[in-house]
Structure formats: C-alpha cells, structure tokens
Amino acid sequence: MTDLGWVPDGIDTNVPNVARTYDYLLGGAHNLAVDRELGDRVLDALPGARRMARINRSFLRRAVTHLVASGVDQFLDLGSGIPTAGNVHEVATRARVAYVDSEPVAVAHARLLLADVDRATAVQADLRDPDDVLSRPEVADLLDFDRPIGLLLLLALHFVPDSDDPWGVVARYRDRLAPGSHLVVTHATADRRTRAMRDVADSTARTRERLHYRTRAEVTRLFAGFDLLEPGVTGFALWRPEGAGDISADADDNAVAYAGVGVKPTAHPTPDHRARGTLT
C-alpha cells in the first residue's frame, strides 16, 4: 500500500466500508449510517443482495465443514471482514483461525469479538503482501505451515486489481502451504446480470475498494497448482448445496459469485505434467 495519509480511511466514519456494509446486508448492526446507505444503494441495483450475502455465508459454512471433515484444523482467512456469527472459528469449533484484513475498524472489531477466543486471532495486514502476512508473529505463531492449512479468500480477491496480480499473490501463498492444504475462493463476477453488477460496482466507488469482476476462466486460474474438488468453479450457491437456505430460487442469484475449493497435491506436478496425463 502506498497510502501517504496519516489517518487510515477506515476510521473515517464519513466513508462507507465494505466489511460493515456486508454485515448490514447479513442483517447485522455492526455498521454505520454511511454503510447502510451504501447497502441500500447496492440493494437498489441488486435487490437480491441480502440473499447473496447469505448464500456466501452458507458457502463458507459448507466449505469449512468440508475442510474440517478432511482433517484441516487451521485456517488463514484473508479479507475476513468482521467475523460475526457463523464465521470460521464458530463453524470449525476446534480449529485455529487467523483472520486477516487491511481495514483497521474491522480488525479492531474482530479483536473485540475474539477477546475470549484463544485459538483465533485478527491481524491488520494487506493480503497482497504474502511475505508480510506470513511473517506476522500472530500468524506464524498460531499456524503450523508444515501441516495442511485452509486458505480462505472469500469475496476478497475481486478487490485486487489485475495490476496487483491476484494469481501471483495466490501462487506465493500456495508455495508456502504444506501438501493437503486447501484453497477456498468466492469471487464476484459480471458474467450474468452484467448491468446490475456494473451498477453495484459504481455504487461502491465511494469506498476505498474497487470491484474487479472476473470471468469463470479467470477465477479458475487462481487454482493453478491445486487440484479442484468437484464440482470445480461454479456459482457459489451451487457448490454442494445442502438445503433450502443454501440456494436461491433465482438462478442468477446463485451465480453472481464463483466459488471453488482446491487441494494442494502431495507431489505437486507442474501444469505441463498434468496436461500430459498419466506419465507417472
């Protein structure tokens, strides 16, 4: 970050904030009037926004539950926002969880919510700088990088512009993860409801975060070096839904964001090897 201002914008209560707006859409009260105004504008452009926030949260629950069942007991949640009810440490009730966000109020809030939770921590850092994130004592002391880790990037990478190379960022985290680690991604797209999504992007322009929608192929590329689990990269509601609340009756609602879960293979072959198939 090359912010030369002294007071972080996140503390400026006149500027809406993505994490708090998301909380508003989820029905929480961890938000300010400016955040609710922004949330209402998003709702104008995308009337199903509350549903979509809920769907993302449901996906989180399903994905984390799956990872726990696969033996993952530590999580690095990048761009975690405000870890309100149903967040990772509540779903994975015995796992260690490091929440990372660049937004000071979200982190201060997370620390408040996690005050009594030993196995979870919140760090203010920029997810685009893996070396910094991974060298933070809170992260390095809590997580064991020699064992599988669940790396969560939920509705986070669409705030990273192409110029910051989100694929390279993910690859640098991947290189530090032990085999058996999982990558979990949800990422907004304008492949459907293109106009409405543009309106949403315009309405969020006042925040410091700009939305960068990506296509399914672009989202799939984030999983380079991971083996994608079934059903691959798909609409976020369509990833292994379990019940009525996981999915919307409106097909477009189910696909405003892509979701995918990949696992880092034991001996990770290069894409070339895999392309040639069964050489081993």
Next chain:
Amino acid sequence: MTAALPRDGDAPRARAKLAKKWTYLLSSRAFVPLTNRDLERHLLGFVERLCAGVGGEAPAHRVGREVGVALVDLDCATPDCLQCTVEVVGRGLLAMGGSRERVATAVAALAAGFVERVRAVTLAQQEQLGRSLHRAMRQAQVELEVVRAHHDVVEGHTSTGIATTDPRARVVRVNAALGRIVDRAPGALAGTSLFDLAHPAERDGIRADYAQLTRGGTTSITQPRKLLRADGETAWVTLTLSPLRRHEGGDRVVVLAEDATDVNLLQGQLNHQALHDVLTRLPNRQFFTSRLEQALRTADPDTGVTVFHLDLDGFSAVTGGLGREVGDHLLKVAAARLEEVVAEESAMVARFGFDEFAILVENSPSTPDVVTTARRINDRLAEPVDVRGGRIACTARIGVVHRPPRHASPEDLLDSAHLALRRAKGGGRRWELADPVRDRLDRRVLGLAATLPGAWEGGEVVVRYQPLVALEDERLVAAEPRLRWDHPELGEVPHERCFALAEDIGLVVPLGTWALRAACAQARSWRELGRDLPVRVSLAHAQATDPDLVAVVRSALADDGLPPGSLWLGVPADVVLGDGEAADGLRALADAGVGVEADGFTAAPADLTRVAGSPARAVRMSRPLTDRPEPLVARVLADLTAVVREAGVGVSVTGVATPAQARWWRDAGADTACGPLYGPAGPPEDLGPRSNT
C-alpha cells in the same frame, strides 16, 4: 381456553411437520449458521414449548417471549423471519387445535420477545462497533505518535537537511540540519521559498522539478544542486524532491538535502581528532587558529584578546634523560596547569607542537594584566612535579601579543608571538611582548635563514682563512677557516652571521662539518705544496656536542691523510670543560694528537679549576679590550693568564685590532692571537707567502 392440544399419535407428526416448514421458510430468509437439520431440531423444540404454552402447561406469554428471544439468538432476526414465523407458527398452532386466545397470546409474546431481543442485540452490536472505532482510532493515534516521534528523532539528528514545502515551494517545516547547510536559523526558514534558498543559477531547474511534481508526478527527483548560504557562499547538495499526496489540506513536497560540501557524519566524528592533540587532549594549532580568527572578530574592542605562545625550557633534556613516559606526563601536567591559570577567563589553551603551547585569552575588564598572567604561568609551571625517581620543575619562555588590531590575520599574529618568544629565549628573559619593529627585523633574518640551504648548495657560501699568529714574533702558526656568504643582494654575510642563521634552521651541524672537511682538505693542499700549516676550526655548540663528532674528525683526517696535529679544534668552553660525553670524545681526540682549545673562556672560578683536568691545551678569550685597559681589569686579566699558564694551558686571544692591544696581551702572557691587525680572512693562497717567511 380449555381445549387441550391433540395428544394422540398424530400430534408429534404435526409438530415435526410444522418445524420442517418453519425451517424451510427461515433458512431461505436469513443466514443461519447451522445446518438445516440442526436448525430444524432447534425449531422443533420451540414448537413443543409453544404447544405446551398454548395447551396451558406453561404460561403462554412467557413461552412465547422465550421463543422470540431464542429465534434472534439463532440469527433469525430479520423482519422477514418474524413475518414468516408469526404466519407459520400462528397457523400451525391453530391447526393443531389451540384456542385462538391462547395462540394469539403466545404469538404476540413471541413477537414482543423477538423485537426486544433484536433491539438489545442491535444496541450491543452498535456499542461494539463504537468501541472498535474508538480502538482503531486510538491505535492509529498511537502509531501516528510513534511515527512522529521516530520522524522527529530522525529529522533532528540526521545530517541530511529535511524540509516540507507546499506545492509552491513555500517551506512549512524544516530541520536543524538544513539550517546548518544554508547557515540560517531553522525558525527563520519557515515561510520562505525554497526557490529563494536556491542558487540563482538553479532556480529555474528547481521550479521545473516542482512543476513536474505538482502536475501529478509520483516519483522523486534527485539532482545535484547548489543552495545559497546566508554568508553568500555556495552549499553543494544532493537535492531530492518527493511528492506527498494528502487527502486533506493540500499536497506537500518533501525536500531532502544531503550536504556535499560540509563534512559528513563520519568526518564529524573524526573532527575532534583532527582538531585536538591526542596526548594532552588540548585543541591543536589548527583549532586554535580558527578560534583566534573568530575571537579577533567578536572580541570586545575595549579589551581585545591576548595570545601567549609558550615554549617549555629544556624539555628535550627531560625526555632525553628521563624517558618519553616522564616527558608525556610532564606535558599533561603542564597542559592542566595552563588551563588552571586561565580557568577564570574566556580562554583556550592549545598544544602547538612538541613542547610548545599557546593560550588565547578573550579579555574582560577583570582579566589580569599581561605581566600578572605571565608570572602566574611561570609560577604555576615552576611547582615541582613528582616523577619516577625524583621531582622536576618546568619553566617556560613566553612570547606575548597583547590586544592586536581586529583586522590582524591569525597567521601574522602567531608569527609575532613566535618571534617574541624567540627574543625572550635569546635575551634570557621569561617573557617578551611582541614588537612590530623587532618583528620585521626578525622576519627578514628568518627569511634569510630560509634561503641559506639553497645558497650553500648553489656555491654562494665559501671558506676563507684568517691568520692565527704567535704574539711573540707574529709568526703564522695556523689558519682559521671563516665562512662567507656572497649574497647576491645583501652582499657579504660574515661567518658569525652564517652560523647564527644556520642555527635558526637546524643547519649548524651539516654546515660546520662541511667547513671542517673543507679546512682539512685545504691543509692537505698546503702540505702537498710543502707548507705544514695547521687549521684551527671553531665548532658551534651543536657541532661540539654532536655524538658523531669524533667519527667525523677521524674520517676527515684519514680522508686527507693529515696527521692529527694539523687540526686544531676550538670548542665552546662549557663543553670541553664539562664532564659530559662530548668532553670524553674530545679527550680521545686530544689524546690522539688533535689540538683542542676552549673557546669563549670566561675565567669564572669554576672554569679555572676545571681547566687543568680538561682535554684543552689552550683557552681562547674573546674579551674586548681597549688600547689602554683599566688598571684593575689589566691586573685581573694578567693574573688570570698566569693562573692558566701555570696549569700548563696556553692562552689565545681574538679581536686584536691594534699593535697596542697585541703588545698588551703579549706582556700579559698570551701566546697566540688573531684579529683585524693580522689581516682579514682571505682566499687560501693569501696565506701561502706569509707561511714561507
């Protein structure tokens, strides 16, 4: 009111059906962090409690309230959730046979509990958010304070000049280092324009840099630039301009100026060493000079400054005799004592060289006069110092420059002090005031001395010979070499002056050795012509005490094949009559047959008693004499000569100018004489004919 809810086998199925429907509706309206099965299990529990309430087994209003609260705690807290709950639960309970009144009570209580809980949760969350904002703000402030403190430390202590300006180059903030670089008070720089601080030739360039930055340039610009110092001098710097974008209050430009002219940090650390004497930790000559320059400018004109230049007497004897360690100790003691003497004054004590010190006093009305200060210096130095094996005392000669004019140059001033010091030494006085007239004279002599080596090498210095005769019959008994410098401008510089100049510049021994060898070579030439004429060479003090003297004499004799008797040496009386190593060496030469004579014999009682045991075979008196000496003087001299001769030692006299003087000395018992009466020093061939007679 009395109708009980169904208790038959259908009842559990009906309740499960209600729970399932309720689960479906809630999960599609709110995010519930539970699987549907878990949610359904919770809701079934609620249904059973509500049935109990409606059935009269529990107060309907209490059960309803509890379920409303529990719903919110499951995160089913949206208006949608309440709406679908009232609808599905109300209808379900009625369908199961609950009385309208009890169902209405339970559902109304549920809505009230729900709202109450939502309100409490909302307030709690808002409270949490407020605390989070506060914490984040405080954290930011703490970080800001740390950054500011760090910034202040860096800015205050770096040698790099740092300024912050607005986009129009007006200085907003500046550090001390930049003030030093441009020689201005930092406070005076705020509000000025950086363009005005720039050298006129650089202003357009810096303006262009600012234009680039204010057009939105994001990268820093680094250039070698010239700034203007307050004293009009140029300060060479490496100037880096960096944009500082701000959300409020306008953009800024951060200016870094690395001094390329002044000493950098490392040099600053070395500065002390470069300006101080390592042994005594006193300032050195360089530091003293710059302080003097400053003091001359800033001193109160009514009182001025005084410079004392000191030389410790006989210090080389201390280090030579007692060792360097004692010498170092003595120098440290002297340094401390000098500082004590002027402790009350605004003064600097410096060490100039081996045994030389200087004191600069910026006088005030209460400063003691020069006489008092000079006396105090010597009194303090004279207090004995305990050293290994005894106590020694120090004395000093002092040259003083008192209240020089403000425009005097420090160099001239120190020269004057040095010349006054030399005069104090030469005149045997403790201290001497600088005297411009004497200074000029001394300077000319010193200038002459400085050119002597070149003149000598260039053949301007020649050896002449003057006759030494027997008073008895005026027979030529020896030739005395005399140096003469044929100076192209000043004419002839006589022998004594040549040696005096040589003494000033430490050239005595080489020059004297050269004269000795020249005389020996001349003696050989005469011998080759069949004339056996000894040469009598007067040695300067330094030459006589030179440890190499014996070797030099032996090799001169050997090189020219001279018998020792052909060389007579005139040696200063205090050396030849003393008991040092030099006297031993002379004794060895005398034993070998070289003629050793004591020059400058004073006839002091101590000298008289030592003559007999000394290697000298003759003494030379240079007492000036009138044609008719006072009877008392004549008698003393005659008695003296008799005493010397009784000891078996000959007597020689110099400066004989008239036949009357010659007669007088002959009657008094002197043996040989030289002087104007017998002819001036001339080329060697002049002495040939007379030796034949």
